[in-house]
Amino acid sequence: xxxxxxxxxxxxxxxxxxxxxxxxxxxxxxxxxxxxxxxxxxxxxxxxxxxxxxxxxxxxxxxxxxxxxxxxxxxxxxxxxxxxxxxxxxxxxxxxxxxxxxxxxxxxxxxxxxx
Numbered sequence: 001x002x003x004x005x006x007x008x009x010x011x012x013x014x015x016x017x018x019x020x021x022x023x024x025x026x027x028x029x030x031x032x033x034x035x036x037x038x039x040x041x042x043x044x045x046x047x048x049x050x051x052x053x054x055x056x057x058x059x060x061x062x063x064x065x066x067x068x069x070x071x072x073x074x075x076x077x078x079x080x081x082x083x084x085x086x087x088x089x090x091x092x093x094x095x096x097x098x099x100x101x102x103x104x105x106x107x108x109x110x111x112x113x114x115x
Contacts, residue, residue, distance in 0.1 A: 001026045002024075002025075002026040002027050002098070002100050002104045003024070003025045003026050003104075004022055004023075004024050004096040004097070004098065004104055004105065004106035005022065005023045005024075005096075005106055005107070006020060006021070006022045006094065006095065006096050006106040006107065006108060006109040007020070007021050007022075007023075007109060008020040008021050008109060009094060009109030009110045009111045009112075010110075010111070010112070011112045011114065012086055012111070012112070012113055013113070013114075013115055014086060014087060014088060014113055014114070014115055015085060015086065016086050016113070017082070017083060017084045017085075017086065018083045018086065018111060019080060019081070019082050019083070020036070020080060020081040020083065020094055020109060020111070021078055021079075021080050021081075022034070022036075022078060022079045022080070022096030022106055023076075023077060023078050024077045024078070024079070024096075024098070025077060027098075027100045029074060029077040030053055030074035031053055032053060032098050032099070032100060033050060033051070033052055033053065033057075033098065033099070034050065034051050034070075034072060034079040034096070034097070034098050035047060035048075035049065035050040035051075035096070035097040035098065036048045036049045036050075036070060036079075036081045036094060036095070036096060036097070037094070037095045037097055038090075038092035038093065038094045038095070038111075039092055039093050039095070039108075040089075040091060040092040040093075043092075045095070046061065047061060048060070048061050048064055048068065048081070048094070049061065049064065049068055049070040049081060050070065051070045051071065051072050051079060053074075055071065055072055058070055063089075064083075064090075067083065067084050067085045067086075068081060068082065068083050068084070069081070069082040069084075070082075079096060081094070083111070086111075086113045087113060088113050088114060089113075090111060090113050091111060091112050091113050091114065092110075092111060093108040093109070093110050093111075094108060094109050094110075094111055095108045
């Protein structure tokens with residue numbers, strides 16, 4: 001059974017940094033594209049970043065380019081999101097996602113950027 005478990009969220013000051021992690025199980029992690037989404041209150045869920053199976057293919061939303069970095073460790077079945085220069089508008093629930101026949105989602109981890 002596919003499982004995705006996020007961690008690393010929290011409260012941070014504007015300009016600060018956080019590192020989110022997602023631990024995956026139940027599928028051949030190294031073979032699948034992984035994504036991070038976020039959803040702020042009252043807004044639609046949006047794609048933040050994605051990474052290919054061998055880490056060579058990385059994509060970012062325009063709103064986070066140059067500030068966020070997605071990475072993966074196929075030996076540990078983890079995908080991470082390093083978030084720097086955080087802004088209040090980055091406040092959202094962040095979700096790990098993959099497609100293995102259908103979409104799978106983690107439970108989410110809350111990121112709050114506020115002074």
